[in-house]
Amino acid sequence: MIATPRKAVALVSGGLDSMLAVKVVQEQGVHVEGINFFTGFCVEGHTHAIRKKDRKKPKRNNALWVAEQLGIKLHIIDIVEEYKEVVFNPKYGYGANLNPCLDCKIFMVKKAKEWMEAHGFDFIITGEVVGQRPKSQRRDTLPVVQRDSGIGDRLLRPLCAKNLPPTLPEREGWVDRERLYDFSGRTRKPQIALARRFGIEDYAQPAGGCCFLTDAQYSAKLQDLWSARGAKEYEMDDIMLLKVGRHIRPAPEFKLIVSREEGEGNFLQGYRYRYPSLKTVSHAGPLALIDGTVDEAGLELAARIVARYSQGKSAPEVELEFRDAEGASRTLKVAPLPPHELKREWML
Amino acid sequence: MTREVLDCRRLLCPMPVIRVQDRVAGLQPGDELEVVCTDPGVLQDIPAWCRINGHRVTEMREARGEYILRLRVGEAE
Numbered sequence: 001m002i003a004t005p006r007k008a009v010a011l012v013s014g015g016l017d018s019m020l021a022v023k024v025v026q027e028q029g030v031h032v033e034g035i036n037f038f039t040g041f042c043v044e045g046h047t048h049a050i051r052k053k054d055r056k057k058p059k060r061n062n063a064l065w066v067a068e069q070l071g072i073k074l075h076i077i078d079i080v081e082e083y084k085e086v087v088f089n090p091k092y093g094y095g096a097n098l099n100p101c102l103d104c105k106i107f108m109v110k111k112a113k114e115w116m117e118a119h120g121f122d123f124i125i126t127g128e129v130v131g132q133r134p135k136s137q138r139r140d141t142l143p144v145v146q147r148d149s150g151i152g153d154r155l156l157r158p159l160c161a162k163n164l165p166p167t168l169p170e171r172e173g174w175v176d177r178e179r180l181y182d183f184s185g186r187t188r189k190p191q192i193a194l195a196r197r198f199g200i201e202d203y204a205q206p207a208g209g210c211c212f213l214t215d216a217q218y219s220a221k222l223q224d225l226w227s228a229r230g231a232k233e234y235e236m237d238d239i240m241l242l243k244v245g246r247h248i249r250p251a252p253e254f255k256l257i258v259s260r261e262e263g264e265g266n267f268l269q270g271y272r273y274r275y276p277s278l279k280t281v282s283h284a285g286p287l288a289l290i291d292g293t294v295d296e297a298g299l300e301l302a303a304r305i306v307a308r309y310s311q312g313k314s315a316p317e318v319e320l321e322f323r324d325a326e327g328a329s330r331t332l333k334v335a336p337l338p339p340h341e342l343k344r345e346w347m348l
Numbered sequence: 349m350t351r352e353v354l355d356c357r358r359l360l361c362p363m364p365v366i367r368v369q370d371r372v373a374g375l376q377p378g379d380e381l382e383v384v385c386t387d388p389g390v391l392q393d394i395p396a397w398c399r400i401n402g403h404r405v406t407e408m409r410e411a412r413g414e415y416i417l418r419l420r421v422g423e424a425e
């Protein structure tokens with residue numbers, strides 16, 4: 001009798017580690033499919049829509065690319081709404097910035113477990129390595145992921161399995177523990193060597209983490225958003241826009257999102273139906289969205305700031321078009337704000 | 349055989365891919381889906397997704413800042 005191959009679902013981020021984890025298990029005859037979660041903060045995807053210079057060299061979605069290299073199916077799951085709770089109230093707290101890595105891992109494994117059960121798969125694999133990340137991949141936190149997600153010993157980490165107690169797939173002989181690995185720590189050398197052995201030459205090497213929440217500047221802007229609104233909350237548009245332009249908050253009630261180059265201007269253009277906006281007309285200049293509420297005085301200040309980033313910054317007067325979210329527009333004429341009046345603390 | 353249209357305008361990648369994936373799950377082999385998008389990233393991402401999952405992109409065109417892709421659903425395994 002030929003045993004039907006066991007089936008594993010792999011958390012695929014698009015980086016090298018998950019790619020290797022899949023390869024290792026695939027080599028042992030296990031059927032693998034990938035799952036990739038879209039939180040809204042992912043570095044993957046959409047960013048290529050923003051910057052003009054990136055358009056010349058189209059940015060691929062690394063998770064899709066990895067799946068194609070591995071010859072596996074990839075299921076991309078939208079978890080934007082549910083993920084908010086992870087970002088707002090992480091049980092295990094944040095990392096260096098607003099990254100709730102441990103809670104995030106638990107949440108993703110839990111979602112993968114639901115998928116695994118719904119699709120008749122046997123276990124989950126991840127590219128985690130003991131000691132690789134300061135918080136979410138420590139020897140003492142790896143078991144927390146298993147416990148809190150409810151996955152227990154159906155979670156296999158092929159790259160460091162030999163440093164951990166045998167899991168169900170190993171004990172049942174679905175995979176051979178001897179052919180798994182014992183990587184640990186922050187060094188990338190063993191991964192790079194293994195990649196070479198598999199003939200993998202091209203792969204993404206994300207620097208900090210897989211999402212914008214590990215970025216200090218991004219986190220500061222998100223924190224500002226929460227402070228301004230008096231509550232931890234965000235919509236998809238908010239977190240997308242935090243990735244684009246200069247964010248300037250001259251008053252508690254509103255901030256400006258000012259494009260820095262044409263690509264960002266085009267991107268922000270697509271949001272004019274949702275936000276009031278300012279665009280210089282007498283001089284070439286940026287497009288700015290207004291997030292919040294402005295009175296006349298606020299609007300004038302906003303216009304003066306935007307004018308300051310236009311080519312008319314030294315002109316006595318700059319003309320701008322103010323358009324509200326409904327599309328009604330009018331013209332404003334202002335004196336560009338002199339540099340010394342642009343306060344440092346406004347810049348987010 | 350059905351032919352459907354999916355509006356993914358103003359969605360940023362990977363949302364259009366997710367919408368396509370979810371819609372295709374309810375279609376039959378041979379069915380056609382036309383996807384209308386505004387994020388140019390779909391020109392890479394949707395074909396990649398189709399290659400992985402055994403579907404075919406039969407047409408890609410750009411018109412007035414919109415990207416229109418036509419897919420034919422492949423055989424399920």
Ligand code: SF4
Pocket residue numbers: 099100101102104105136209210211212213214
């Ligand atoms: S970097 Fe972001 S996506 Fe990755 S584990 Fe941390 S919070 Fe989650």
